Amino acid sequence: MALYPRRKSKTVTVGGVVIGGDAPVVVQSMNNTDTRDVEASLRQILLLAEAGCEITRLAIPDLEAADAFAKIRRRSPLPLVADIHFDYQLALAAINAGADKIRINPGNIGGRERVRQVADAARKAGIPIRVGVNSGSLKQSLIDAHGGVNAAAMTASALDSAALLERFDFDQIIISIKASDPALTIEAYRLLAQKTQYPLHLGVTEAGTIREGVIRSAVGIGALLAEGIGDTLRVSLTADPVEEIHAAYAILKSLGLRRRGPELISCPTCGRTAVDLQTIAEAVEAKLKLIRHPIRVAVMGCAVNGPGEARHADIGIAGGKGEFLIFRKGEILRKVPQEQAVKALMDEIEQLCASLG
Numbered sequence: 001m002a003l004y005p006r007r008k009s010k011t012v013t014v015g016g017v018v019i020g021g022d023a024p025v026v027v028q029s030m031n032n033t034d035t036r037d038v039e040a041s042l043r044q045i046l047l048l049a050e051a052g053c054e055i056t057r058l059a060i061p062d063l064e065a066a067d068a069f070a071k072i073r074r075r076s077p078l079p080l081v082a083d084i085h086f087d088y089q090l091a092l093a094a095i096n097a098g099a100d101k102i103r104i105n106p107g108n109i110g111g112r113e114r115v116r117q118v119a120d121a122a123r124k125a126g127i128p129i130r131v132g133v134n135s136g137s138l139k140q141s142l143i144d145a146h147g148g149v150n151a152a153a154m155t156a157s158a159l160d161s162a163a164l165l166e167r168f169d170f171d172q173i174i175i176s177i178k179a180s181d182p183a184l185t186i187e188a189y190r191l192l193a194q195k196t197q198y199p200l201h202l203g204v205t206e207a208g209t210i211r212e213g214v215i216r217s218a219v220g221i222g223a224l225l226a227e228g229i230g231d232t233l234r235v236s237l238t239a240d241p242v243e244e245i246h247a248a249y250a251i252l253k254s255l256g257l258r259r260r261g262p263e264l265i266s267c268p269t270c271g272r273t274a275v276d277l278q279t280i281a282e283a284v285e286a287k288l289k290l291i292r293h294p295i296r297v298a299v300m301g302c303a304v305n306g307p308g309e310a311r312h313a314d315i316g317i318a319g320g321k322g323e324f325l326i327f328r329k330g331e332i333l334r335k336v337p338q339e340q341a342v343k344a345l346m347d348e349i350e351q352l353c354a355s356l357g
């Protein structure tokens with residue numbers, strides 16, 4: 001694999017999940033439920049966990065949300081991060097409520113003394129703090145000093161925040177430095193990666209709807225991961241957060257950094273295609289979401305490249321005229337009419353998964 005070696009980073013632990021060092025890149029999301037709605041928040045956490053989410057974050061806009069957070073924490077299968085803006089009292093309440101990590105921007109939490117109180121409480125609770133810098137909320141003094149909203153200003157903001165926590169004897173720090181522009185995000189993380197050993201949380205902020213957002217995140221996050229930068233990530237999408245998890249694993253799997261669930265390869269179709277491949281590939285993709293085994297599945301339009309590609313897959317189908325050949329580990333198993341192709345393929349996949357245990 002032609003990736004750069006992983007950047008050396010310190011490790012921190014979030015509710016038993018290690019971030020940094022040699023630990024696998026951790027997949028995170030953020031609930032979009034109202035935190036005060038305990039049952040709805042837990043339902044979403046369970047769906048996220050099922051999809052492979054390893055840590056999720058909840059917004060704490062007020063004390064009522066902090067109270068609800070305590071109830072959610074007691075029943076959550078995932079470590080939970082409390083997301084705090086502006087009010088240090090909410091950070092203290094979230095730590096008391098059992099947060100496994102808090103995310104703050106020390107620049108907007110209200111002065112050194114308040115940051116000290118939050119750092120003290122987090123240290124006593126044994127939890128890390130994520131310093132979340134966002135290109136949209138940089139201090140004017142930093143923008144002026146660095147000549148605009150750029151990688152240098154964002155990096156300076158992150159390092160200032162980390163230094164402030166260090167002054168209060170706190171070093172269980174994770175840093176994120178997100179922009180909505182993938183190119184700026186890449187530049188900022190590159191610069192930051194040279195200047196600190198704290199683990200880095202990757203993301204392209206306000207990335208967009210599923211289609212645009214996945215592409216922007218895959219470019220920004222993918223480029224950094226390929227350079228060995230990044231210890232945990234969140235793909236931000238204007239969508240069901242479960243989609244963020246599918247996208248995160250797709251990025252990690254495409255770089256060979258994590259394996260989870262099946263990988264589907266399908267051909268783009270061309271003038272040789274004599275089956276309704278798009279419908280079949282989409283149906284297979286939907287059904288594969290329920291499979292946990294890391295198998296490779298090929299859905300090919302024809303037998304020109306089809307069987308060749310399908311041979312590299314654990315299971316594959318290659319189209320003919322209104323029918324498909326089914327392959328398993330390079331062996332042709334049988335021919336089925338296209339109406340039966342999805343079911344026949346899924347039957348084979350289930351058998352294979354059962355044999356894998």
Ligand code: SF4
Nearest residue numbers: 267269270301302305
């Ligand atoms: S696998 Fe066959 S149908 Fe698909 S793009 Fe290649 S040649 Fe065309």
